[in-house]
Amino acid sequence: MTNKEKVIYATQQNMDNTEWDKNFGGLFSSFKSDNRILGREKFLYDQVLGLLSQVELKNKTQIKIYSKYVKQWLKDGINSSLIKEEYGTNIDMGLFKDSEIWYEIAVMLKYCSIRLSDEEFNNIADQISEDIEKYLYVPKMQSYKSKVSSDFRMSIDGMLNNTTTIVAALFMYLKYKKHQNNRNLNKLLSRANQIHDLMTNDRFFISKVNLDGSLNMHSKITLKGQCLMILLFYLVGKTTKNHIFISISNDIASYTDQQFWDKKYHGYFSFIDADEKITIHKEYVALLTEKTPAKLSFDNALMLFTLNFIKWNVFSKKQEQRFNNALNYFMSLYDDKNAGFFIGEGYFWAAPGIPVGPFLRSVAPTPETPGVFNLGTKKFLNFYYKFPKSQLMSLIALNSIPYRFFMAHKEDQESKTEADNFSFADINYHPLHEKKVNLTKFLNVSKHLEWINNSYTPYQTFGWTPYEAPLNIKSDKTSSVFGAQHALANLLILGGKIPYKDEMANWIRNTQSQSGAFCETPGGPEDVLDTYLSIDALSMLGKLNIINQEKCIEYLQSCQNSDGGFGINPGYKSDMFHSNLALVALYLLDAHPLSDKKLIDYTLSTQQYDGGFAEYYIGTSDTYSCFRAVSTFNIYGLKVPSVDHLINFLQNCQNSDGGFAQDSEGTSSLIATYHAVASLFMLHSTLKDTDGCLMFLSKCQTPDGGISNIPGKNTGTIDEGFAGIQSLAILTNQLDQGFVALNS
Template sequence: MTNKEQIIYAIQKNIDDTEWDKHFEGLFSAFKSDNRVLSREKFLYDQVLGLLSQVELKNEPQIEKYLKYVKQWLKDGIKSSLIKEEYGTNIDMGLFKDSEIWYEIAVMLKYCAIKLSDEELNHIADQISEDIEEHLYVPKMHSYKAKVSSDFRMSVDGMLNNTTTIVAALFMYLKYKNHQNNGNLNKLLSRMKQIRSLMTNDQFFVSRVNLDGSLNMHSKITLKGQCLTTLLFYLVGKTTSNHTFTSIAKDIASYTNQRFWDKKYHGYFSFIDSDEKITIHKEYVALLTEKTPAKLSFDNALMLFTLNFIKWNTLSKKQEQRFNNALHYFMSLYDDRNAGFFIGEGYFWAAPGIPVGPFLRSVAPTPETPGVFNLGTKKFLNLADCKI
């Protein structure tokens, strides 16, 4: 497979033939590389991302299929569970509400609602946003509680998620684009000011911090957060003719390209530490945890999409070459035999304590060999407007 159209066709066929539950509908969220269902879980995020993909592809039959399933799932709004398992049984993921995931779902639903002129879907998106703002927003910190109990009464991890602030601003942007009035514009610009207060040198921000704003071991600068922030400043800058915002977008992209790039194996790391460095810890041997220096397919696809969207790759020959190298790395994560993307790669340790990597993709997929699972991430290629 060498071109985008062939890959999209193969992925869509794989989704239709194996990933879509033909008995009870919905996408299974995890597959082994032999296309066997790894678990019976269905993740709401994957269903909404699937809907978004079909909207972008203008595939009417598929849109109707996803739309019906997503609306049924979300009949209780944010009170719904993020995961279903064993053919329709609802479970609450760890009995908590994740602000970033729920707001991303709201943004995707809002976008689809606008594209489809679907008022019911638009109402669902607005209601999710209102519930998050009411229960999870912390005004004095300009941020959102990362995870709260299912009744919204208490934080379950004692942290704020600044990435949620970015996603919420993207939701505000969509509202303004849909209804361009002064009220929506003022709210958006106020949020942009708050975001700049969270950033360092208008180049990066730390995603997760304690409730008082202090750092902890989970405080990272994430590739996903950087990409979303770049897109936000670029979109708002272009829409409002604010050249400062578009300039900030390009500065964030250049900073991210420089700091997150894997100079040895290529590709972009999914996070760096709050001190702007990448640390390969000796104790992380095989398991792909949130602390493992990893390069996830989803994040690398999002980075490619972001750089291409803001036309960063056209600014110089050097930047064009970096983009092409990143694109080549991303394409190397495609599993041609199984028509899907590996979830990503990470680093592990080998005697006598020398970090090596990335993980071998030929290793049989097990929970102990991260980087070889086909998850919902492979559907993201449908959105990446890259020159494949």
């Protein structure tokens, strides 16, 4: 684990030297993975949290800087905008009154006023609290309106925010600590009892509900809300010497630890559903709500701070071990190359809600989320970006945790490979030779070729689908390297015409950034996935000579971590997905990782007891990771250890409908089927039921000619088309192993 003081120092330096605006003051809203400024807006919440962090770190110089800036911002109290432009002008969106955010600001200011003996901050906090109580509190529901218009008259989202009730109680606690009288104490105890009544089974509460108290799709149990409730009951219990409140706090902490913990990959999820489960609902996708549970560094830092504050982490050896695991996970989100903590991580999710990973994007960010980029009709937030609030909460948490918890280092695993030098095998890959497979027995090939061609934009390249303006977050035909690589691979083996090769290659070349990496579209976010897709597409076009190969190789090599694996960008944690993609891209560029030996060791470390491979060195086997591992071994010409067990695992992932799941318990999908079929092919093995699989694949073609992830859908995406075509070509013995190992 990285040294505590080193991480705090590097993160603080990053905040002071990079994230703080030296011209106009204030923290910018978002940063790229290498700490370049991404969003130049400024959020009041970040500035106040920054003040709180410096108070906790006892950094007198920075306290003065933050204090002056925050006081200037808040000269109009709650009528100030929560968001400002770089130069200090208000952003209208920030004029809406968000009760949770404003009350949290009041709590932080109240706390700082006590620690700093600053009466001005105390008065500002009191006034904010009075305004919220006057305009947003709903006595009948014992809760607060979630978000209202700038004049307080109209509810914007039609919801109550129960988390605000917790935050308000914390404010009452601080008010009592400043003025310890019976009136303040009785108010605090009354509110604590109200919150206790609000809870379900003394364990959790629902964050947001409709104005009448009914649930909606935003009704979640949030990690942040749970942490604030744990802190509240603990503080009230300690202050009043009431062991019942302390017991409630400990029970909530244990429940939260159990329910939010990712049992597969570790870390705490930032929210779970109202039914106490983690599920992906189709309705969430259709209505653009948060649907994919993620593990955010801010929330994990807050959880660590909370558990340490109430001393939950020293109650038993079991709890101390869980805390150590949680701290190890949290530190895996630290960027040890550029400093700072990434926003977090998410996963690919498959029914019935099993994480596969890694999917490092939020696909439904709210309008006020900083750092969002657009790809056609879709919006994304990359989790490998950085937020100031993640850094600040991390500073507070790390500063509070005793040093002894940082002494438990993960032992370096002994190398499982005997050789020191490795060369690539000749896998007989000739991307310019058309394969021309015949799949007319299983698909309407001409209709699928038409579907691909309709996704093409002249003089650019292919998109995810042929549609220009689909509803919701359905993918469209906006040109992307993702569309280019998958479309080219299918056109190459189906014998379809590839239009305007030179123009397409030039468009892809224009997605290369100054770092040498490639972006999904020109000027977009850059990462290993888009770099692989671009290199592979240019390889299939015979145009690798038009790019800056040296810079690209440097970028890819910089993504290799000390454990030997590769992350999505330099400094991000390793996973099998990006490790394999980086290797393939380097292979196509006739280059090697900085350490072949370490990459092979990392790959071996992800092999599980059943012979399969997982996304990380902890986890369970899945077909996606098996493919990545087998492809890696094929490129090096190495034998896969425990190959019989691996084959058995893959074969057992086939279901009665002929398709494959990600594991032996999941439901069938086209993507999982492709990875299993391709893996078995590279292992010179067969399926248990080839005819059944061919039937499953045939059923995945959609009425518009596309291919979908499961049978019965109206349309699919270009990568699903790739998975279908490649799987059919493999099963009919019309594809060579080199093509399979390098194209995915």
